Amino acid sequence: MIRLIKPDASFESEFLDMISEWKDSGEEFIPWSLNLDTTDFNAMIDKLNGYSNGIGLKDGFVECSTYWLINENNKILGAIDIRHRLNEKLLYRGGHIGYGIRPSERKKGYATQMLYLALNICKTIGISKVLITCDKNNIGSSKVIINNGGILDSEGTENGEVFQRYWINLI
Known part of the structure; x- marks a missing residue:
């Protein structure tokens, strides 16, 4: 039994354990919300909650809701960011959703x-067509997107890396 939860200060130990594991792997933190400063955990939670309401956004950012995936033992398995709308940059690369396990x-x-x-949450926000992008060489991510109804729209290149753009219709 797994579920998505909004970031919650009571999960500080679990979250920091996940971050430590990610650091030890040497991999990039995805989604971007995992890169926030955890020194003051409550302030980080407040910042994430503010972002979902458009509060405290940096230039070029849009309203974004973060969720953590937890199992029945309250272990955090991953995180997902849902952007409520797209700007020009996100329409090209980034899309509505970023996630990582x-x-x-x-x-x-x-x-x-x-x-x-997360797609069910998108429906409640009023998003009827979801854009998700991933690196072309990230076969696992493309399978996740396709398994959820993603249709490849196009490919692009950014910083010498080829990425794919998938759309998922929620209607």
């Missing part, structure tokens, strides 16, 4: 389930 929990189907749950 902690390294030790990958290849267990969690990303597919997390995206499925």
Whole structure:
């Protein structure tokens, strides 16, 4: 039994454990919300909650809701960011959703389930067509998107890297 929850200060230990695991892996933190300063955990939670209401956004950012995927033991398995709308940059690359599963929990189907749950949230926000992008060489992510109804729209290049753009219709 897994579910998405809004960031919550009572999960500080679990969150920091996930961040530590990610750091040890040497991999990039995805989604971007995992890069926030955790020194003052309550302030980080407040910042994330503010972003979902358009408060405290940096230039070029849009309203964004962050959720953590937890299992029945309240272990944080991953995180997902849902952008409520697209600006020109996100329409090209970035899309509505960014997500990641902690390294030790990958290849267990969690990303597919997390995206499925997030798509239901997108409907409640009023998003009827969701754009998700991923690096072309990230086969796992493209499978997650396709398994949730993603249709490849196009490919692009940014900083010498090829990425793919998928659309998911929620109607």
